[in-house]
Amino acid sequence: xxIPTILTCLMTIAFLLAASCGGGGQEGGIIRIDGSxxxxxxxxxxxxxxxxxxxxxxxxxxxxxGGGFKKFCSGETAITGASRPIKPTEIELCGGHGVDYIELxxxxxxxxxxxxPDNDWVDHLTVEELKVLWQPEAQTKVVRWSQVRQGWPxxxxxxxxxxxxxxxxxxxTKAIVGEEHASRGDFTSSEDDNVLVQGISTDGLALGFFGxxxxxxxxxxxxxxxxxxxxxxxxAGPIAASPTTVADGTYQPLSRPIFIYVDKGAAERxxxxxxxxxxxxxxTVLVEEVGYIALPKRAYDLVxxxxxxxxxxxxxxxxxxxxxxxxxxxxxxx
Amino acid sequence: MAxxxxxxxxxxxEAVALISNAARARTNGPSxxxxxxxxxxxxxxxxxxxxxxxxxxxxxxxxxxxxxFREVTLAQFLFDTQWTPLxxxxxxxxxxxxxxxxxxxxxxxxxxxxxxxxxxxxxxxFAGQGVRRLLKPALEMLAGIPTIVYGYFALxxxxxxxxxxxxxxxxxxxxxxxxxxxxxxxxMISSLAEDALYAVPNSVREGAYALxxxxxxTIFRVVVxxxxxxxxxxxxxxxxxxxxxxxxxxxxxxxxxxxxxxPRVPVETMTAYIVQVSMGDxxxxxxxYRSIFVVGATLxxxxxxxxxxxxxxxxxxxxxx
Amino acid sequence: xxxxGRRRGVVIERLFVALCLGAVIVPLGLVLVLLGNVLSDxxxxxxxxxxxxxxxxxxxxxxxxxxxxxxxxxGFITAGLALPLGVGAAIYxxxxxxxxxxxxxxxxxxxxxxxxxSVIYGLLGLGLFVRVAGMGRSLLSGAxxxxxxxxxxxxxxxxxxxxxxxxSLREGSYALxxxxxxTIRQVVLPMALPxxxxxxxxxxxxxxxxxxxxxxxxxxxxxxxxxxGLGSPFTALPIQIFNWVSRPQAEFLLNAAAGIVVLLGTMxxxxxxxxxxxxRYQKRTY
Numbered sequence: 001x002x003i004p005t006i007l008t009c010l011m012t013i014a015f016l017l018a019a020s021c022g023g024g025g026q027e028g029g030i031i032r033i034d035g036s037x038x039x040x041x042x043x044x045x046x047x048x049x050x051x052x053x054x055x056x057x058x059x060x061x062x063x064x065x066g067g068g069f070k071k072f073c074s075g076e077t078a079i080t081g082a083s084r085p086i087k088p089t090e091i092e093l094c095g096g097h098g099v100d101y102i103e104l105x106x107x108x109x110x111x112x113x114x115x116x117p118d119n120d121w122v123d124h125l126t127v128e129e130l131k132v133l134w135q136p137e138a139q140t141k142v143v144r145w146s147q148v149r150q151g152w153p154x155x156x157x158x159x160x161x162x163x164x165x166x167x168x169x170x171x172x173t174k175a176i177v178g179e180e181h182a183s184r185g186d187f188t189s190s191e192d193d194n195v196l197v198q199g200i201s202t203d204g205l206a207l208g209f210f211g212x213x214x215x216x217x218x219x220x221x222x223x224x225x226x227x228x229x230x231x232x233x234x235x236a237g238p239i240a241a242s243p244t245t246v247a248d249g250t251y252q253p254l255s256r257p258i259f260i261y262v263d264k265g266a267a268e269r270x271x272x273x274x275x276x277x278x279x280x281x282x283x284t285v286l287v288e289e290v291g292y293i294a295l296p297k298r299a300y301d302l303v304x305x306x307x308x309x310x311x312x313x314x315x316x317x318x319x320x321x322x323x324x325x326x327x328x329x330x331x332x333x334x
Numbered sequence: 335m336a337x338x339x340x341x342x343x344x345x346x347x348e349a350v351a352l353i354s355n356a357a358r359a360r361t362n363g364p365s366x367x368x369x370x371x372x373x374x375x376x377x378x379x380x381x382x383x384x385x386x387x388x389x390x391x392x393x394x395x396x397x398x399x400x401x402x403f404r405e406v407t408l409a410q411f412l413f414d415t416q417w418t419p420l421x422x423x424x425x426x427x428x429x430x431x432x433x434x435x436x437x438x439x440x441x442x443x444x445x446x447x448x449x450x451x452x453x454x455x456x457x458x459x460f461a462g463q464g465v466r467r468l469l470k471p472a473l474e475m476l477a478g479i480p481t482i483v484y485g486y487f488a489l490x491x492x493x494x495x496x497x498x499x500x501x502x503x504x505x506x507x508x509x510x511x512x513x514x515x516x517x518x519x520x521x522m523i524s525s526l527a528e529d530a531l532y533a534v535p536n537s538v539r540e541g542a543y544a545l546x547x548x549x550x551x552t553i554f555r556v557v558v559x560x561x562x563x564x565x566x567x568x569x570x571x572x573x574x575x576x577x578x579x580x581x582x583x584x585x586x587x588x589x590x591x592x593x594x595x596x597p598r599v600p601v602e603t604m605t606a607y608i609v610q611v612s613m614g615d616x617x618x619x620x621x622x623y624r625s626i627f628v629v630g631a632t633l634x635x636x637x638x639x640x641x642x643x644x645x646x647x648x649x650x651x652x653x654x655x
Numbered sequence: 656x657x658x659x660g661r662r663r664g665v666v667i668e669r670l671f672v673a674l675c676l677g678a679v680i681v682p683l684g685l686v687l688v689l690l691g692n693v694l695s696d697x698x699x700x701x702x703x704x705x706x707x708x709x710x711x712x713x714x715x716x717x718x719x720x721x722x723x724x725x726x727x728x729x730g731f732i733t734a735g736l737a738l739p740l741g742v743g744a745a746i747y748x749x750x751x752x753x754x755x756x757x758x759x760x761x762x763x764x765x766x767x768x769x770x771x772x773s774v775i776y777g778l779l780g781l782g783l784f785v786r787v788a789g790m791g792r793s794l795l796s797g798a799x800x801x802x803x804x805x806x807x808x809x810x811x812x813x814x815x816x817x818x819x820x821x822x823s824l825r826e827g828s829y830a831l832x833x834x835x836x837x838t839i840r841q842v843v844l845p846m847a848l849p850x851x852x853x854x855x856x857x858x859x860x861x862x863x864x865x866x867x868x869x870x871x872x873x874x875x876x877x878x879x880x881x882x883x884g885l886g887s888p889f890t891a892l893p894i895q896i897f898n899w900v901s902r903p904q905a906e907f908l909l910n911a912a913a914g915i916v917v918l919l920g921t922m923x924x925x926x927x928x929x930x931x932x933x934x935r936y937q938k939r940t941y
Contacts, residue, residue, distance in 0.1 A: 030880060030887075030888070032888070040877075041712065044712050044877050045712050047877065047879060048709075048711050048712060048879075051709070051879050056879055057879060057880035058877070058878075058879045058880070059875050059877065059878050059879070059880065059888050060875065060877035060878075061875050061877075062613075063613075136421070136422045136423045139416070139418070139421075139423050140416065156599070158504060158590075158599070158600065163420070163610075164420040164421060181421075181422055182422050183421055183422060184418075184421065184423065185416070185417075185418025185420070185421030185422075185423055185424075185425070186416065186418060186590070186591070186592060187590060188506070188588060188589050188590035188600055189589065189590075190589050190610065191613070192613070192901060194901045194902045194903055195589065195901055197903040198505060198506075198901070198903045199504075199505055199506050199588070199600065201505065201903060202493070202497070202504065202505020202506070203504040203505045203506070203600075204502065205502075205504070206504075217904065218903050218904065221903065290712075367834070369836070370834050370835060370836050373836045374747075374751060374835075374836075376743065377743045377744070377746050377747035377751060378747055378751070378757075379743075380739075380740050380741075380742075380743030380744040380746075380747060381743070381744040381747040381748060381757075381758075381761045382761070383740055383744060383806070384744065384761055384764040384765045384768060384806065384807070384810070385760060385761060385764050387764070387768055387779075387803050387806070388764045388767060388768060390779055390783055391771065391775060391776075391778075391779050394778065394779055394782035394783055395775075395778065397782075398782070448678070449678045449681070449682055450678075451678075452674060452675045452677075452678035452679075453675065453678045453679040455675050456672070456675030456676055456678065456679055457679070460672050460675060460676075469679055472683055473679065473682075473683065476682060476683070476686060478861075478922075478926075479686070479864075479919075480864030480865070480866070480893060480918060480919075480922070481864075481866065481867075482864070482866045482893045482896050482897060482900075482915075482918075483693075483915050483918070483919065485897075485900065486693070486896070486900055486911055486912070486915060487689045489900060490900075490908060491689055491692065517682050517685065517686065520682050524679075548664050548668065549668055550664075550667065550668050550671055571770075574770060575772075577772070578771075578772025578773070578774065578775075579772070580772070580773065580774050580866070580867040581866045581867060581893075581897070584867075585897070585900055585901075605772065605774050605867070608774050608777075608778065608871065609774070609867055609870055609871065612777070612781065612870065612871040613870060618786050626778065627778060627782070630774065630775055630778045633772060633774065633775065634771070634772075634775050637770065637771065637772055637775075638767065638770075638771075641767060641770040642767075645766065
């Protein structure tokens with residue numbers, strides 16, 4: 001009789017799988033990572049290289065800095081990537097769940113402001129103009145290029161930017177508009193920077209911003225806009241984002257450190273410890289390969305020390321992003 | 335062992351009585367063995383699962399929707415023209431997402447209706463049996479291709495071609511997604527409309543020929559009107575399918591909610607919004623989380639109504655013919 | 656006058672037939688051309704290494720291994736869940752309760768559920784399995800969601816198959832003193848099995864191609880592990896294709912094309928098995 005055979009086959013498979021179910025897989029040595037789309041390329045590169053030397057079981061989600069923190073603080077992930085420091089509300093959330101975090105800066109990023117390569121009327125943008133474009137008051141009001149600067153075409157402007165769960169969004173709004181999260185809502189928003197690249201590179205009227213690595217990876221399809229912050233002190237005139245200008249601090253205000261946060265409890269697991277050590281050891285090479293700006297060697301040594309000593313708490317005293325800081329200054333003070 | 339010949343009639347009578355009793359019995363009576371009753375209960379449970387599923391869908395959607403409306407008024411939802419639930423300047427109007435859905439669906443139907451209807455007419459009125467047996471499944475295969483593949487087509491092939499033809503076409507737009515979606519739903523219209531046309535009795539056609547009508551006028555003046563409720567049912571079903579489509583629009587139509595009828599700009603459909611937000615895995619209890627269920631509820635109501643109307647129309651044409 | 660009119664009528668009619676035939680051929684041809692393009696793009700990437708590699712940031716090294724395995728697991732578990740439940744429901748509707756309010760209600764529900772968009776099933780999976788039942792973003796949640804999605808298809812196909820069994824066979828069984836369940840298990844089901852299996856395999860093939868519910872219930876962007884249990888995180892072919900399509904670099908589109916070929920190949924294999932099964936068993940009966 002075929003029925004019993006076939007049915008029992010299916011049942012057996014189902015039950016075998018059920019039997020091998022390891023309680024959600026947490027104990028099975030899976031390193032769960034989530035968080036920022038900006039940091040994702042670095043973590044992905046590290047995971048890939050790590051896997052060549054160790055049988056790793058790594059999963060990486062891209063929920064955005066904010067989304068990543070929510071999962072991290074509920075204990076769902078061991079490591080979370082963040083393109084801005086942890087906020088007071090998130091510190092509270094973690095505290096409420098008994099999660100201790102170790103804050104580890106891993107690279108510098110300059111937020112690239114880009115347009116389509118065929119866009120020939122924009123030569124640079126000032127911080128003021130960006131503010132006019134992105135502040136909440138601009139919602140449905142500032143919708144054409146000509147409204148931003150005299151002489152620009154009277155065409156629709158198609159805006160692209162990270163979504164509200166993105167650390168890049170948080171940092172950009174703080175640096176440009178002056179208040180975190182203060183932004184218009186009528187633009188194409190996505191926590192996945194790849195979507196933004198795709199949108200801008202195929203739309204002649206587009207303008208958007210995201211982490212520098214995504215520009216570096218797609219420089220043939222995008223045109224980078226220099227930004228003028230009006231401050232002669234750190235470089236006169238419009239400065240374009242580049243590894244040099246970010247490293248020497250002239251690309252302001254859109255340079256910032258990016259981080260990974262490690263769950264102190266999870267750091268006790270051998271595989272997590274090995275992963276983070278590997279991360280910090282190879283950061284210089286991989287960060288540059290991906291397109292971000294590596295910290296100076298001394299900074300990475302300090303960060304490694306921070307991890308080895310399991311130093312918890314935030315360097316930013318829980319006040320969130322600070323515009324225009326260097327990691328060595330912060331770490332030196334510890 | 336009784337002699338077969340002498341009690342044949344008696345045995346036959348008993349057998350007939352037994353069979354008719356068994357055939358008449360709907361469920362096991364109270365005297366049936368326990369095992370039988372347990373199995374019946376188990377199977378009934380399987381049947382009830384479908385009711386459970388529908389109830390769960392309605393419950394899950396309703397609970398989060400009610401929670402949503404504790405923070406947002408119904409007036410805001412129905413009358414605002416912006417959808418920015420997550421930003422500082424919050425707006426909760428559903429219309430931008432609905433307009434995105436309507437725009438892509440409209441374009442899809444504009445493509446699918448002529449092709450589907452003409453294909454149905456061909457298969458029903460002109461094609462021979464062999465051709466029909468070959469082409470009808472071939473068309474239905476179109477509906478079997480996974481939508482992610484269609485999304486890939488839309489982004490990689492359709493959009494560049496359209497961009498060459500239409501200057502100023504944004505990379506994300508509803509035209510490209512709508513046209514590909516149209517191709518995907520052609521089989522829904524062609525198959526069901528063809529069934530409706532095929533079901534029109536030949537006597538009706540012959541009557542028209544007898545009155546001197548040409549083939550074309552017969553088709554357009556007699557057969558199609560006779561099958562109109564079936565055709566309408568197929569179109570409504572196709573609309574319902576297009577409204578619920580996710581991957582094609584998520585990949586190719588964009589993620590910018592805006593109230594517009596311009597097919598050249600990025601928009602966002604209801605389904606794309608749901609996918610976009612759930613990719614970020616928002617935790618339970620936030621307004622963000624609830625917003626995807628509200629949009630889902632709206633979607634459910636729309637497709638449910640359409641399916642219901644379509645079923646009614648189908649029943650009507652089936653009984654009329 | 657009438658001659659010219661009739662000839663023109665014939666010409667118009669022929670043009671119209673050609674137009675209608677075009678309406679059938681054009682979409683088919685277009686899709687064939689697109690599929691051909693996908694195949695030629697995929698040929699650049701598709702090889703054994705592609706099938707056995709994990710995802711990577713370098714397009715040339717990225718492969719579908721965890722996604723393919725995930726899809727296979729999902730297919731099996733979905734079948735394991737949907738088949739017994741679906742066939743059970745079909746048996747109940749066909750053998751036990753053909754008419755009556757309960758049967759009508761169940762039928763109504765099945766008809767409606769068949770038309771519900773897959774996104775809604777994703778939301779159901781998210782709200783019910785991931786959150787309320789606490790199964791988290793696991794293989795089981797994904798499979799359970801897909802099982803609910805394809806259940807109407809399994810039920811409808813099984814009912815059709817059960818209906819093909821002649822009433823006389825059942826009556827003969829009852830006449831021999833068999834109980835209802837004995838009749839079903841030993842007479843009806845074996846005969847209906849080919850049809851049931853065919854319908855079920857087609858349903859699983861449909862489940863394998865679904866993307867939206869899986870994204871809502873479980874998506875991860877980067878996975879270097881194979882699922883090791885029902886509670887394990889997972890990825891699947893449609894999700895992996897979606898990830899690659901979302902990347903703007905042109906090389907990843909080749910990966911997406913190769914992934915599509917693997918997906919379509921899997922579905923084709925399933926569908927062919929279903930049809931072969933049906934043909935083989937159809938020859939055996941009578």
